[in-house]
Amino acid sequence: MATRDSLIQVTDLKKYYNKGAIKALDGVTVNVERGDVMVVIGPSGSGKSTFLRSLNLLEEPTGGSILFDGVDITKRKVKNAEGKIVNLDIDQHRQKMGMVFQHFNLFPHMTILENMTLAPIQVKHISRAEAEDRALALLDRVGLKDRAGAYPIQLSGGQKQRVAIVRALAMEPSVMLFDEPTSALDPEMVGEVLEVMKQLAHEGTTMVVVTHEMGFAREVGNRVLFMADGRLLEQGTPADIFGNPQHPRLRDFLSKVL
Amino acid sequence: MKISAAGFAKVFQYADMFKEGMLCTVYLSLFTVILGFLLALALAVMRMTNFRPFRALGLDRDGHLRDGGFLLLLSRFNPISFLATVYVEIIRATPMLVQLFIVYQVVFNKNVINLPSVTVLGFLKLNRFLPGVIALALNSGAYLSEIIRAGIQSIDGGQTEAARSLGLTQGQNMRFVVLPQAIKNILPAIGNEFVTIIKESAITYTIGVQDLMSAVKAAQAGTFLVLEPLLVVAVMYFCLTFPTSKVIAYFERRMSRGDKR
Numbered sequence: 001m002a003t004r005d006s007l008i009q010v011t012d013l014k015k016y017y018n019k020g021a022i023k024a025l026d027g028v029t030v031n032v033e034r035g036d037v038m039v040v041i042g043p044s045g046s047g048k049s050t051f052l053r054s055l056n057l058l059e060e061p062t063g064g065s066i067l068f069d070g071v072d073i074t075k076r077k078v079k080n081a082e083g084k085i086v087n088l089d090i091d092q093h094r095q096k097m098g099m100v101f102q103h104f105n106l107f108p109h110m111t112i113l114e115n116m117t118l119a120p121i122q123v124k125h126i127s128r129a130e131a132e133d134r135a136l137a138l139l140d141r142v143g144l145k146d147r148a149g150a151y152p153i154q155l156s157g158g159q160k161q162r163v164a165i166v167r168a169l170a171m172e173p174s175v176m177l178f179d180e181p182t183s184a185l186d187p188e189m190v191g192e193v194l195e196v197m198k199q200l201a202h203e204g205t206t207m208v209v210v211t212h213e214m215g216f217a218r219e220v221g222n223r224v225l226f227m228a229d230g231r232l233l234e235q236g237t238p239a240d241i242f243g244n245p246q247h248p249r250l251r252d253f254l255s256k257v258l
Numbered sequence: 259m260k261i262s263a264a265g266f267a268k269v270f271q272y273a274d275m276f277k278e279g280m281l282c283t284v285y286l287s288l289f290t291v292i293l294g295f296l297l298a299l300a301l302a303v304m305r306m307t308n309f310r311p312f313r314a315l316g317l318d319r320d321g322h323l324r325d326g327g328f329l330l331l332l333s334r335f336n337p338i339s340f341l342a343t344v345y346v347e348i349i350r351a352t353p354m355l356v357q358l359f360i361v362y363q364v365v366f367n368k369n370v371i372n373l374p375s376v377t378v379l380g381f382l383k384l385n386r387f388l389p390g391v392i393a394l395a396l397n398s399g400a401y402l403s404e405i406i407r408a409g410i411q412s413i414d415g416g417q418t419e420a421a422r423s424l425g426l427t428q429g430q431n432m433r434f435v436v437l438p439q440a441i442k443n444i445l446p447a448i449g450n451e452f453v454t455i456i457k458e459s460a461i462t463y464t465i466g467v468q469d470l471m472s473a474v475k476a477a478q479a480g481t482f483l484v485l486e487p488l489l490v491v492a493v494m495y496f497c498l499t500f501p502t503s504k505v506i507a508y509f510e511r512r513m514s515r516g517d518k519r
Contacts, residue, residue: 017326018325018326019325020325058419058423061322061323062323062324062325074322076321077321091425091426091427094423094424095424097423099419099420101419101420105416105419106420107420107421107435107439109438109442119421122426123424123426164420167424168423171424
């Protein structure tokens with residue numbers, strides 16, 4: 001089933017609460033390939049965010065497996081290169097997964113530049129000068145180079161989210177996860193953030209995006225997943241999902257949001 | 259009861275006792291603050307450790323986290339945190355006076371820990387002063403640890419999620435992201451606790467520590483005046499606590515500078 005380019009293979013992923021009384025994720029199987037721009041849509045409470053957050057174990061699944069670069073990150077013990085059983089180093093995997101949150105989660109006590117260089121310096125152990133050079137280059141790409149010395153509180157919502165995106169990119173992740181990145185923004189700022197994401201997609205960045213922006217899903221996504229009640233009900237190309245929806249829940253959902 | 263200038267004049271004959279009492283109160287508070295803060299840090303760290311000896315019981319046969327039940331609860335049990343919690347709850351739920359007497363009469367009993375009757379720092383009787391400091395520190399450590407813990411927990415969980423998703427370890431997250439923000443938040447509460455310690459230290463006169471309050475007792479007994487010595491000591495306590503809170507307010511303002519546009 002796995003293709004050669006498979007990056008994340010999710011199999012029968014489950015997240016139950018209260019002994020299974022609440023099923024936030026009820027058996028989701030999906031395969032993220034390199035270069036995919038996978039957009040996850042669905043009504044609120046459908047498990048989209050739980051699914052995304054499970055991918056880098058911000059939520060601990062109660063069942064199933066997530067193979068990331070060939071390693072099952074849901075297991076606490078893994079075999080290392082020499083075949084020894086060792087504890088899984090989740091921090092090491094998380095560096096390779098950039099995450100962008102609905103509420104930005106910039107560090108308010110640090111400048112934009114410090115926000116961006118903290119992890120490269122502390123986790124990747126690159127020099128401060130090099131980290132700052134890279135950070136400034138990234139900020140330049142999103143048009144915020146002149147704001148490097150500012151504090152997050154001095155930025156608008158759209159600017160904060162653009163910083164959050166390049167902060168994640170500074171770790172050079174192999175996949176970017178977006179958890180409703182435009183939902184907390186004023187309407188006039190949604191465009192600037194989507195523009196940055198579109199640019200990333202065109203550069204071939206692998207992305208998994210949970211969003212309510214149907215325009216983005218249709219235009220930029222190469223695969224769209226529809227989730228409801230913790231299940232993956234339908235997946236396909238944007239043309240399939242929006243042009244020829246099969247599942248009644250999807251038709252119902254689209255009739256409400258389009 | 260009337261207040262007279264002559265009454266105050268009589269009280270001022272005890273000026274040396276008040277002076278020593280004030281110094282004693284300052285020493286008491288300083289040592290209590292230092293010891294109490296160290297204890298509070300230790301307690302806060304204990305309460306937030308991730309030491310879970312039965313962690314493995316929370317996983318099912320496939321190695322996944324269980325979704326409920328007794329074994330999941332047991333796997334979350336942290337004996338270190340439990341001990342610290344029990345300590346804090348007992349201290350908070352019993353009177354300071356009882357704690358002081360337990361330390362002085364039971365722990366520093368001649369048959370348990372026998373302190374030599376020497377004077378330290380010029381005029382302080384070690385066998386009274388030390389139990390006083392320890393009792394106060396044991397008490398304020400519990401309160402301070404709650405303040406520190408609440409400060410850390412007041413930081414939005416999104417901060418930790420962002421830090422961890424960037425690959426920072428739990429320790430790096432604490433050091434670079436959570437603690438710098440938490441300290442700013444808890445500074446006012448810590449300042450309050452320092453002021454409280456200065457005032458609470460008055461209780462140690464009951465075990466014979468020669469602090470400000472004991473000077474009052476001496477002056478009252480010698481002059482048969484009730485009100486004047488109390489007024490004098492009230493002013494003296496105010497002179498200690500008010501500047502302390504102002505100094506802390508100053509640091510608070512300095513630290514919150516980055517918050518403003």
